[in-house]
Amino acid sequence: MSVDDAVTEPVVVIGAGPVGLAAALLLASENRPVAVYESHATLALSDANSYPIGVNLRGQEALRRIDPALLERLRADAQVVAAFRIHAGRRQVAELPSGTLLATTRAHLTALLLEAAETNPHITLTTGRRLTRVDVAGKRLLFEDADGATHEVDASGARVVAADGVWSATRTSLAEQLPAFTPDVDPWGVQFRVLFSRPDAAAPGMDPACHYIFSDKGIYTSTLKNGVWCLALSLREGDDEAAFLGASEATPENVAALERYVTAHAAKAAPLFTDADHAAFFGRGSFTGAVVRCPVVHVDEWLVLLGDAAHGVIPPTGEGVNSGLEDCCLLAEQMASGSATPFTDYSTQRMPDLAALGEYAHHLMENVRDPDPARRFAGVAFRIAGALGKLVGSDVLQVEGKMFGPQAGRTPYREILGPWLRRRDALFPVLVRVGRVLTRRRRVA
Known part of the structure; x- marks a missing residue:
């Protein structure tokens, strides 16, 4: 048997954003036929109508695995971030060094991946197909085009990768049909x-x-x-x-x-x-978006959720696209392992990290959407506590440095965020109470 004939199992990918395209490219590298369906008829990939993102070492590793030249193209086009400078009012209160993060836009990253996908002989891309429903029992995918016509895809002989974003129609369908699947979708506000x-x-x-x-x-x-x-x-x-x-x-x-x-x-x-x-x-x-937390991210060995469809976060985490790109790497590893249960294995491996990331994202979301000045004081004070802790040899609160700073790598989220969450639970409520006292004094004065 030749290498080209070794893997023929087809894959259907829902969504042609960065995560969907990265998944398609990584899975097609083993000569699987991959069909990608995208809701938009055309992908308008302009920086001016996009938003800035940072690609950390998790995301960079996914690009390297797809093609080292792809990573080099991103590096050539991106701005290396030296540090993050945090201001409260007109004063700088903290500086977080980086040196590893590549600043670009979501549109530019998508354009690089799209170009690679369009030239890959194992990938077919169909645009203008909006997923309306996943029929779990029948293993069918129902799409609608711009004219309202319905298109049915029989996916019973394929594996399905759903990367259809934070408002995932796949996830909604699963929640409607599977009683045990109860995702928590909390809009940012x-x-x-x-x-x-x-x-x-x-x-x-x-x-x-x-x-x-x-x-x-x-x-x-x-x-x-x-x-x-x-x-x-x-x-x-x-x-x-x-x-x-x-x-x-x-x-x-x-x-x-x-x-x-x-x-x-x-x-x-x-x-x-x-x-x-x-x-x-x-x-x-x-x-806008939502923090998404799912109890599980696969349905047997037929379908798996990746990226925002499985674990939406919020921009201050710095992990939105990066966690999704890491999903693709981990899934590709399981698919290449020879296991008869790669989706189950992926979910078992990934869920503890997604749980920690989801709790971290929810905390940051509360800070962003809550106008309470006491909570804002607590957020700044917590960052300062992290900086002071580093001076005395404690890096428990230095999660940013481990995700996109000088110490960044691919350490599992559970190991980075678990200690931070425990310290947050002990310290943050105290800081909020202090903030409330200071706020009341300021009003009285």
């Missing part, structure tokens, strides 16, 4: 919208090699390779500024309000953006 600068913008004190976090309003500032700065603004439900931050018209009033808002809450970054940049902001969409 906040949207993010990105303000982009012109190329090579500059401002005093803003280092393009660093990312900046302005914690009082959850503003995140990053750079791309071409010198474009990205300012991700959070829109919380019920906030006074949500009216203009969510507006779709660049009226003089909205543009002026946006400029005042950035100046007030991210003063160091404000000079990066022109009136034209502010006006363009209102023509861009926002994005």
Whole structure:
């Protein structure tokens, strides 16, 4: 038997985002025929209509396994992040070194993977097919095209990889048909919208090699390779500024309000953006999501959930695309192992890490969406406690350094986040109480 004939088991992948495409490429590398179905008729992959992401060593390893040249292309196009600088008000309160994270956009990463998939002879890509239902008993996939016509795929002879995102139709179908499958889907309660600068913008004190976090309003500032700065603004439900931050018209009033808002809450970054940049902001969409936690991520040996469909997080974790790309590596390893139960083996191996990551993501989500100043104080104080702990030889709270800092690697999430969660449970409630006392004193004064 030749190598080309050794593996013929077909795979169906639902979703052509970074995780779906990475899974397709890794599984096709063993000569499996892979059929990818994508809901969008065309993939509009423009940085200006995307959002910034950081690819850490987990994500980079997935790209290397697909093709080392793919990783080198990303490195050539991305900005290496030297450090994260965290500000409370106008003061920097902490700095987290990195040196391992590659800053890019989701659109750019997807475009690299899509180009590789389109030239892979084992992969077929069908666009304009929106999954509407998974029939578990019949092992059928039902899709709908832009004209409303239904298309049925008999997947009884294939393995199905569902990477259809945080609002996964696959996951919804499983929850409807499998009584024991009860996923927890907790919407963020906040949207993010990105303000982009012109190329090579500059401002005093803003280092393009660093990312900046302005914690009082959850503003995140990053750079791309071409010198474009990205300012991700959070829109919380019920906030006074949500009216203009969510507006779709660049009226003089909205543009002026946006400029005042950035100046007030991210003063160091404000000079990066022109009136034209502010006006363009209102023509861009926002994005949101949910923290997703599933009790299991496979259905027998027929279907497996990957990425946001299985474990949606929130951007401050820094692990959204990276955890999904790592899923692909681990699944490919199990598929190549020769085991008769690769999906079961993958789920057994992965679930403890996804549980820890989900709890961490939920904690960060509460910090982002809760306007309580006491909780915000606790969040900043907890970060400072982590920095002080490092000075005295304790790195329990230094999870960022282990995920995208100088110590980053592929250490399982359970080992990184388990000790952090235990310390969080003991310390964070105390800091919230201190924050409430300080807030009351400030109001009285």
